[in-house]
Amino acid sequence: MASLHIPFRVLDEVIRHCLYEHPREACGVISGVDDPLTVHPIHNRDRSETSYRFDEEQQLRVWKEIDHRGERPLVIYHSHTHSDAFPSTTDIAGATYEVTYLIVSTKNPLNPQIKAWSLTNMKPVEQEIWI
DSSP: OOEEEOOHHHHHHHHHHHHHHTTSOOEEEEEESSSEEEEEEEOBTTOOSSOOOBOHHHHHHHHHHHHHTTOEEEEEEEEESSSOSSOOHHHHHTOOSSSEEEEEEOSSTTSOEEEEEEEETTEEEEEEEEO
16 A cells, blocks of 8 residues: 655644535645645636636736746645545546545544545545554
C-alpha cells in the first residue's frame, strides 16, 4: 500500500472545508513540492449533494497560483455527503490527473471518514495516510 504524508494543519483545513459545505459536496486541490502543503478550496459548480465539478475560472486562477508558488498539484479532494469515502464510478471516470484523490465522507459530520486513493487505469488503490 502506497502512503501519503499530509501535515495535520492541511488535513484539518480540508476537513473543515468539507464540513462547512455539508450537505453539498466540497472540492479543492492541495499543492506542494514534495508533500501537500497548501489547500486551495474551489467552488463546486454543481452545488450538489452527489457530485462536484470545479469552477473553471477559479481552477485556472488556482493553477496559476500553484505555478507561481513553485508548487504542483499533489492531491484533489472532495467530499461524499451520503456515502463512504470510496471512489464512485463517476469519481473514477473523472480522474484525469495523475495525483492522489482524497475523499472525505461527511455522512456522519461528527466523525468524518478520510481516505486517499490513487486511480490508475480506472482502478482505485487505497493509500495509507500518515500525519
